[in-house]
Amino acid sequence: MTCEEAAVLLHALIDGELDAGHAREVEAHVATCAGCAARLRELQELSGAMASSRLRIAAPGELRTRIEGKLPVPRATASRRGVIGGFAAGAGVSALAASGLLLLVTQRNDRQRILGEVVSAHLRSLQAKHLIDVESSDQHTVKPWFNGRLDLAPPVVDLTAQGFTLLGGRLDTLDAKPVAVIVYRRRVHVINLFCAPAPGAANSVPTMESLHGYNVLRWSENGLNLWAVSDLNAEELSEFGDKFETAMKQ
Amino acid sequence: MMAGGFDASDGGKAERFKTLALPLLDELYTLARYLARNASDAEDAVQECYLRAFRHFDTFRGGPIKPWLFAILRNVCFAGRAGAARLTLSPDEPETAQPMWREPADTPEQAVLRRQNTDTMRRLIGELPAEFREVIVLREINDLSYRDIATVIEAPIGTVMSRLARAREQLRAAWIAADRGGAS
Numbered sequence: 529m530t531c532e533e534a535a536v537l538l539h540a541l542i543d544g545e546l547d548a549g550h551a552r553e554v555e556a557h558v559a560t561c562a563g564c565a566a567r568l569r570e571l572q573e574l575s576g577a578m579a580s581s582r583l584r585i586a587a588p589g590e591l592r593t594r595i596e597g598k599l600p601v602p603r604a605t606a607s608r609r610g611v612i613g614g615f616a617a618g619a620g621v622s623a624l625a626a627s628g629l630l631l632l633v634t635q636r637n638d639r640q641r642i643l644g645e646v647v648s649a650h651l652r653s654l655q656a657k658h659l660i661d662v663e664s665s666d667q668h669t670v671k672p673w674f675n676g677r678l679d680l681a682p683p684v685v686d687l688t689a690q691g692f693t694l695l696g697g698r699l700d701t702l703d704a705k706p707v708a709v710i711v712y713r714r715r716v717h718v719i720n721l722f723c724a725p726a727p728g729a730a731n732s733v734p735t736m737e738s739l740h741g742y743n744v745l746r747w748s749e750n751g752l753n754l755w756a757v758s759d760l761n762a763e764e765l766s767e768f769g770d771k772f773e774t775a776m777k778q
Numbered sequence: 779m780m781a782g783g784f785d786a787s788d789g790g791k792a793e794r795f796k797t798l799a800l801p802l803l804d805e806l807y808t809l810a811r812y813l814a815r816n817a818s819d820a821e822d823a824v825q826e827c828y829l830r831a832f833r834h835f836d837t838f839r840g841g842p843i844k845p846w847l848f849a850i851l852r853n854v855c856f857a858g859r860a861g862a863a864r865l866t867l868s869p870d871e872p873e874t875a876q877p878m879w880r881e882p883a884d885t886p887e888q889a890v891l892r893r894q895n896t897d898t899m900r901r902l903i904g905e906l907p908a909e910f911r912e913v914i915v916l917r918e919i920n921d922l923s924y925r926d927i928a929t930v931i932e933a934p935i936g937t938v939m940s941r942l943a944r945a946r947e948q949l950r951a952a953w954i955a956a957d958r959g960g961a962s
Contacts, residue, residue, distance in 0.1 A: 539943050543917065545924050574950045578918045581896040583903070587807035591821050592800070595828045600792045654801040716921050740798055741842025759844065761923055 529557040534564045542571055544764070579715075642703060643746075647739045649700050650720045650757040653709070659718065660711055661698035670697045674708050680752065682708035682723040685775040692719065692768055712768070717760040719768060726753040734769045736762050745769045749776070795835050798843050799828065805844075805920050806851050812903060812915045813855040827851040845922065845929040852912065852930055902952045910945035917942055 529537075537554045540546045546554065558565045653659045662673040671684040677699060686694050695711040695718075702724055712719040726748060734747040743765045745756040756772075758765055806827060810820035827850050831838075838846055884892060903914055909931075916922045916930060927942075928935045 536939055536943055539939060539946065540924075543924070543942075570950060571946060574946060574953065575918065577895065577953065578899060580892065581899040582892070583808075583896065583899060583919045584804060585808045585811045587803045587824065588821065591807070591824065592803055595803075595825055596796070596800070598825070598829060599796060599832055648797065651797050651801055655797070740840060741844050 529553055531557075531561060531564055534558070534561070535567070538564065538568050538571060542568070542575055584716075643737055643739055643744055645702055646722055646744055646755045646757050647742045649702060649709075649722070650718075650742060653698070653700070653711075653720055654718060659698065660696035663696040665694045665696075667694060670694065670710065673697060674699075678706055678708055680708065680723065680725045682710060683750075683752070683772075683776055684710055685772060687712065687768070687771050687775060690771040690775075692771065714758075714760055714764060714768070717758050719756055719758040719760060719765070721772070722755040722757070724753045725751065727751050729753060734766070736766065738762070749773075791835060792832070795832050799831060799847060802844060802847060806847060808919055809848060809912070809915055810851060810855060812911055812919075813852065813908065823851060823854045826854045830854065842926065845926040848916065848920075848922070848926075848930040849932070856908075898956050899953070902949060902956060905952065906945060906948060910941060910948060913938060913941045914945045914949065 534554060534557050537546065537550065538558075541551055541554050558568055662670055664670050665686070665688065667684045667686045671681070674680075674682055674697065682697070684694070684697065688694060692712045692714050695713055697711060698709050700707055700709045700722065702722055705724065707722050707724040710721040710723065712721065729748045729751060731750070732748040734745050737744045737746065742757055742759055743762045745765050745768070747754055747769065756765060756768055758768075760768070803824070807820060807824050810823045810827075811817065814820040814823050827847065831847055831850050834850075903911060906914065912931060913927060916927045917924075922930070924935050924938050927938045931938070933941075
């Protein structure tokens with residue numbers, strides 16, 4: 529690799545936009561080229577300085593009110609729960625009715641509905657300022673908090689060292705049943721991990737789905753159904769799933 | 779400027795729209811604040827973006843909503859004033875967006891340093907030419923992927939990469955200059 533090629537790829541490297549193969553190539557070049565190594569350090573410094581500054585700017589509360597006021601108010605107070613589920617399922621149903629495939633999809637629809645609910649609940653948690661009931665980065669504080677509140681002991685593991693900060697936990701509902709939610713973050717992205725009891729459910733490998741730009745990693749383990757939801761990219765959310773699984777087994 | 783005037787039958791649609799779009803208000807406002815001349819223009823742009831997005835919500839066919847909204851906002855901002863007058867983000871800018879989680883508390887010294895750092899960095903980003911400024915804000919502040927940035931600025935990913943590289947070069951040079959200026 530030439531320095532000229534590396535110059536652009538260094539940016540992609542610090543932005544996490546390179547696949548493993550290309551990342552290795554760039555790293556190999558940097559290891560043997562003092563000039564590019566220095567450039568990489570400079571870029572990391574700059575990104576670090578930006579990350580540690582508070583560059584986001586909050587919208588004035590009055591602006592939110594103004595915007596909400598200009599949008600129409602729903603006539604009937606349709607349940608706020610699962611609005612996206614209805615949306616997704618609705619769109620799916622009409623498309624399928626048109627193609628005559630309606631009968632084949634009942635099961636898939638159910639899964640799709642839950643997916644919609646999970647994403648709805650994720651969005652609600654970000655909007656209503658009800659992200660966390662128990663705020664702690666200590667797993668030994670978060671885990672006992674659920675005792676007596678739920679019929680399950682949710683798996684709470686600290687993944688800070690792996691780049692996913694534990695923020696706390698909260699109660700939520702999914703499919704009309706109470707569930708535990710463990711909340712993590714990576715950079716500016718919140719990850720809600722929903723844990724629902726599913727006695728007798730067979731363990732399953734994680735599968736990634738996505739709805740409206742939110743990624744959902746779903747799997748079953750030890751009698752629990754788990755969904756990790758975030759606007760984090762699919763790769764890093766998979767990584768979260770891996771790290772979580774590994775930590776659980778320790 | 780459009781002022782309300784939506785049909786009541788839009789209610790269900792409005793509910794879906796709000797659920798998807800309102801959590802992104804701070805992120806949209808941040809971009810608007812860096813693209814528009816001042817806070818009042820930014821507020822108008824964000825409001826117009828939401829109304830326009832709602833009007834065209836029927837044409838939104840799933841997929842990630844964030845780049846879709848950012849693209850609308852960007853068009854509103856650039857339509858507002860052809861080209862790019864330089865914006866001013868004054869040091870007494872309103873409070874920083876509070877994350878939904880609590881950050882570790884700073885010591886008083888750290889707080890002062892961070893404040894200075896934040897003010898300087900905001901000013902320097904504000905002084906970048908608009909086409910560099912927007913990629914920096916989308917990437918570094920809003921944490922969008924190259925693909926999503928490409929969607930927002932309606933350019934190929936290669937263009938995103940080269941603009942980002944040049945933007946960082948300029949920003950770094952300005953940052954070093956500001957650091958020296960501040961230290962002397």
